[in-house]
Amino acid sequence: MSPRPGFVLEVDRSTPQTLFWRGEGFGLERLPVGSRVIYGPEPLPALKDPDAAIRHALDHPLGDSAPLRSLLHGGMKLTIAFDDISLPLPPMKSPDVRQRVIEAVLDLAAQAGVDDVILIAALALHRRMTDDELRHALGTRVFDAFAPHGLLLQHDAEDPSELVHLGQTEEGEDVELNKRAVESDLLVYVNINLVAMDGGHKSVATGLASYKSLKHHHNVRTMRASKSFMDRHHSQLHTSNWRMGKLIAQAGVKIFQIETTLNTDTFPPEMRFLQRREWEWTARDRASFYASSKALDRTPPELARRIFHSVKAPHDLTSVQAGEVGAVHDETLEHVFRQQLVPVEGQTDILTMGLPYICPYNVNSIMNPILVACLGLGYFFNLYRGRPLVREGGVVIMSHPTPWAFNPVHHPSYIDFFEQVLAETTDLLEIEAKYETAFATDPWYIHLYRTSYAYHGVHPFYMWYWCAHALEHVSKVIIVGGDRAAVRRLGFSPASTLADALEMASDVVGRDPSITHLHTPPLLIADVQ
Amino acid sequence: MKALVFERNLPRFAASRIASALAGSGHGVAVGPLELLEVDPPTLPGSGWVRLEPRLAGICGSDLATLDGRSSRYFEHLVSFPFVPGHEVVGDVRGGTLDGRRAVLEPVLGCEARGINPPCAACASGRKGGCERIAFGALAPGLQTGYCTDTGGGWSTGLVAHESQLHEVPADLSDEAAVMVEPAACAVHAACSTAPPSGASVVVLGAGTLGLCTTAALRHFCLPGTLVVAAKHPDQRRLAGELGADHVVEPDEVVRAARRLAGTLALGRQAGRIERLAGGVDVVYDCVGSPQSIEQSLAVVRPGGDIVLVGMPGTTKVDLAPLWQREVRLRGAYAYGAEERPDGARSTFDLAFELVRASRLERLVSAAYPIERFEEAVAHAAAAGRRGSVKIVFDLRRKSRGRTPNEEAE
Numbered sequence: 001m002s003p004r005p006g007f008v009l010e011v012d013r014s015t016p017q018t019l020f021w022r023g024e025g026f027g028l029e030r031l032p033v034g035s036r037v038i039y040g041p042e043p044l045p046a047l048k049d050p051d052a053a054i055r056h057a058l059d060h061p062l063g064d065s066a067p068l069r070s071l072l073h074g075g076m077k078l079t080i081a082f083d084d085i086s087l088p089l090p091p092m093k094s095p096d097v098r099q100r101v102i103e104a105v106l107d108l109a110a111q112a113g114v115d116d117v118i119l120i121a122a123l124a125l126h127r128r129m130t131d132d133e134l135r136h137a138l139g140t141r142v143f144d145a146f147a148p149h150g151l152l153l154q155h156d157a158e159d160p161s162e163l164v165h166l167g168q169t170e171e172g173e174d175v176e177l178n179k180r181a182v183e184s185d186l187l188v189y190v191n192i193n194l195v196a197m198d199g200g201h202k203s204v205a206t207g208l209a210s211y212k213s214l215k216h217h218h219n220v221r222t223m224r225a226s227k228s229f230m231d232r233h234h235s236q237l238h239t240s241n242w243r244m245g246k247l248i249a250q251a252g253v254k255i256f257q258i259e260t261t262l263n264t265d266t267f268p269p270e271m272r273f274l275q276r277r278e279w280e281w282t283a284r285d286r287a288s289f290y291a292s293s294k295a296l297d298r299t300p301p302e303l304a305r306r307i308f309h310s311v312k313a314p315h316d317l318t319s320v321q322a323g324e325v326g327a328v329h330d331e332t333l334e335h336v337f338r339q340q341l342v343p344v345e346g347q348t349d350i351l352t353m354g355l356p357y358i359c360p361y362n363v364n365s366i367m368n369p370i371l372v373a374c375l376g377l378g379y380f381f382n383l384y385r386g387r388p389l390v391r392e393g394g395v396v397i398m399s400h401p402t403p404w405a406f407n408p409v410h411h412p413s414y415i416d417f418f419e420q421v422l423a424e425t426t427d428l429l430e431i432e433a434k435y436e437t438a439f440a441t442d443p444w445y446i447h448l449y450r451t452s453y454a455y456h457g458v459h460p461f462y463m464w465y466w467c468a469h470a471l472e473h474v475s476k477v478i479i480v481g482g483d484r485a486a487v488r489r490l491g492f493s494p495a496s497t498l499a500d501a502l503e504m505a506s507d508v509v510g511r512d513p514s515i516t517h518l519h520t521p522p523l524l525i526a527d528v529q
Numbered sequence: 530m531k532a533l534v535f536e537r538n539l540p541r542f543a544a545s546r547i548a549s550a551l552a553g554s555g556h557g558v559a560v561g562p563l564e565l566l567e568v569d570p571p572t573l574p575g576s577g578w579v580r581l582e583p584r585l586a587g588i589c590g591s592d593l594a595t596l597d598g599r600s601s602r603y604f605e606h607l608v609s610f611p612f613v614p615g616h617e618v619v620g621d622v623r624g625g626t627l628d629g630r631r632a633v634l635e636p637v638l639g640c641e642a643r644g645i646n647p648p649c650a651a652c653a654s655g656r657k658g659g660c661e662r663i664a665f666g667a668l669a670p671g672l673q674t675g676y677c678t679d680t681g682g683g684w685s686t687g688l689v690a691h692e693s694q695l696h697e698v699p700a701d702l703s704d705e706a707a708v709m710v711e712p713a714a715c716a717v718h719a720a721c722s723t724a725p726p727s728g729a730s731v732v733v734l735g736a737g738t739l740g741l742c743t744t745a746a747l748r749h750f751c752l753p754g755t756l757v758v759a760a761k762h763p764d765q766r767r768l769a770g771e772l773g774a775d776h777v778v779e780p781d782e783v784v785r786a787a788r789r790l791a792g793t794l795a796l797g798r799q800a801g802r803i804e805r806l807a808g809g810v811d812v813v814y815d816c817v818g819s820p821q822s823i824e825q826s827l828a829v830v831r832p833g834g835d836i837v838l839v840g841m842p843g844t845t846k847v848d849l850a851p852l853w854q855r856e857v858r859l860r861g862a863y864a865y866g867a868e869e870r871p872d873g874a875r876s877t878f879d880l881a882f883e884l885v886r887a888s889r890l891e892r893l894v895s896a897a898y899p900i901e902r903f904e905e906a907v908a909h910a911a912a913a914g915r916r917g918s919v920k921i922v923f924d925l926r927r928k929s930r931g932r933t934p935n936e937e938a939e
Binding site: 454 | 778779782785786788794799800
């Protein structure tokens with residue numbers, strides 16, 4: 001039986017309560033009659049033989065690329081870059097798709113006699129991965145073959161000796177990239193395209209770039225003009241990356257792009273009720289829900305965090321394509337949309353969303369308030385194609401505990417951003433003009449980014465800019481169940497319950513608003529007509 | 530006359546110390562050695578002395594430390610019992626050249642007040658706060674009025690003052706503004722005696738009366754580059770911003786704020802967790818004086834930088850290794866006298882009058898109590914920050930024994 005497509009439910013009196021994520025926990029909420037709930041398509045079936053599919057893709061590239069084996073030869077310099085810890089979410093069960101793809105590439109390289117091979121985690125300005133995280137992503141065989149010999153690197157956007165400036169695009173955007181990758185005879189980039197935003201020219205132009213390069217598209221103006229990040233042709237973020245991609249190609253950098261798509265099988269069997277439609281819950285699902293939600297209510301947050309972050313997603317590979325960047329990415333998007341796209345009629349006055357415990361930047365870490373804002377307004381708000389789900393001037397209601405808590409190892413500059421910058425202003429342009437450079441060039445943040453496991457000093461700015469489109473579009477943001485001081489520091493309104501939040505929203509949208517709930521995860525993209 | 534008298538009574542002193550240690554500052558006053566008594570007015574010690582009838586008298590942090598039994602034993606030889614506390618005083622002068630005028634008391638009992646001639650080197654140079662004879666001369670020991678048995682103090686309806694201690698209050702200055710002149714003078718001295726270089730990075734720890742006055746003094750008399758103030762309570766934070774702070778942070782945020790300001794690296798047992806800075810800010814004004822604040826000062830000041838102790842410290846255990854290794858200068862800032870200004874030496878009190886006017890420091894007077902309600906007043910002063918208050922005063926004006934407009938507003 002083929003998986004069912006996405007679905008928009010209209011809530012009536014017989015509709016069971018709706019699941020809302022609340023960080024490291026979840027609960028059921030009764031939405032008003034007439035509300036809509038958007039469910040994503042069911043997980044697509046897995047490729048029957050993923051390793052064979054990968055080998056096939058490498059031998060049958062798209063676009064004007066030759067098969068990978070014909071691009072490999074003895075004496076060449078080969079670099080394999082791969083997506084970092086921010087993908088996929090949650091981290092997937094072993095073997096990770098990066099391991100499968102990289103092993104296949106290395107097999108071909110070995111057959112061709114290539115002995116100068118370097119692996120690079122394409123961190124951009126993200127934190128470095130730990131050895132355990134690298135081992136999980138690459139598999140023990142690859143990790144042990146490369147890491148002990150210094151052949152497994154993590155991109156360092158702050159090492160001038162390892163960066164090279166390729167020039168400027170026609171829009172004056174600097175392109176400064178990882179030197180080893182650029183100077184290789186072939187750069188193979190291994191993607192996990194969890195959402196439509198990932199991949200394409202963004203892989204190299206962002207993942208292997210420096211701040212000097214990234215600031216040209218990670219800024220308020222570009223973010224405001226990206227409508228949405230999931231729709232490449234209406235995203236200035238992507239347009240800028242595509243311009244950079246063109247320049248990279250003109251500079252002679254030879255890229256063999258490999259993109260993979262995963263299905264939305266997000267949670268292991270014991271948590272499967274989290275991705276089922278509530279009215280289809282079995283007795284076992286209901287029992288699992290009540291047992292786990294009650295247990296989580298009594299679990300200290302730190303322990304709950306550890307439990308959730310140990311979850312490995314059963315994601316399966318649904319497609320793999322390789323070759324020329326543009327052609328590969330166009331094909332990838334088809335697969336992503338097939339899995340995630342849900343047609344939705346019209347916008348809504350109020351968009352509700354339950355925010356889970358994880359976003360791309362807090363794997364094995366705390367979802368601090370800035371990341372809460374980014375997940376809700378940067379990611380979930382942008383899960384649309386066409387028009388935003390919520391109308392201009394509408395209200396977004398998110399549920400999350402939003403603790404005033406930070407991981408000082410991963411997010412040191414976030415703490416300062418929250419304590420100093422947001423205490424003074426939440427205005428995006430003012431923040432960008434007044435503080436960005438100081439944070440981006442702060443030697444301590446740079447030191448921690450390079451030597452510890454810290455996100456770059458400028459990263460919290462990018463997370464805040466990520467909200468730019470939403471903040472410009474909606475009139476009010478309400479967080480249900482959040483730490484009141486933290487929520488207010490973000491410039492949002494705290495509410496104790498969903499009912500309170502809806503009451504507060506009525507000041508903006510009137511007494512009889514339309515309400516739509518984004519039932520995610522699993523991920524979906526609303527195709528708003 | 531009525532006076533709050535502090536006796537040398539060791540059992541009550543011990544009871545006060547225990548009560549304040551258990552229940553918090555200000556809670557020892559009910560069982561301590563402070564009593565409201567009917568006493569004879571103090572005798573005029575000699576020529577040049579006049580009577581002063583207090584209008585308002587402030588409750589200072591050092592008064593609270595005395596009442597709590599937390600004061601350093603260092604002061605044992607510098608006070609004489611029994612004494613009437615109160616050294617922040619504005620009152621009406623009876624006798625002498627200022628007869629019938631309002632005046633602010635400059636409480637230091639230096640050589641001139643003590644009839645010592647020739648004066649010590651400090652007094653001769655105008656630096657009365659550094660007087661070497663505060664336990665000698667014609668008066669009993671006492672570093673200030675309010676700690677000397679011969680002079681009385683501001684927490685009464687009458688005291689005596691040497692004319693050299695009095696500064697006439699201009700007619701247009703309110704009593705509330707005038708009572709802020711003495712604490713403002715302490716802050717002026719702190720800012721001027723260790724003036725930050727132009728453009729320097731400065732941290733002020735604490736935002737009680739001294740911290741706020743120091744913030745105002747730094748902004749008014751100096752040219753700090755960026756001024757960060759650590760303030761615990763919301764009203765303190767608001768006032769610190771109004772008085773000139775560029776950034777106001779919570780006390781537990783100050784190390785991070787200082788690091789950011791200095792743009793320096795930091796050290797800690799775990800990456801990202803800061804224990805102290807590798808560099809640091811140029812000058813720290815510690816307006817708290819606790820072991821924690823001194824530790825924090827040492828954690829955030831740069832090598833070769835200055836720490837100015839403005840708040841009164843006591844017996845303190847502090848690791849001075851960073852002071853030694855980083856060649857940090859640690860300096861006290863006590864009282865007043867004369868300050869070197871670009872236009873020459875100026876009386877600290879004259880500068881304090883200027884500061885009070887310019888910064889409207891009368892807004893820091895949050896509540897006034899009649900002397901009969903001294904237990905409430907002291908409790909309020911001890912919890913001022915938490916209660917959204919700054920300076921608590923006794924209202925000794927004869928026609929007013931009720932709550933002042935400020936208190937009503939509160």
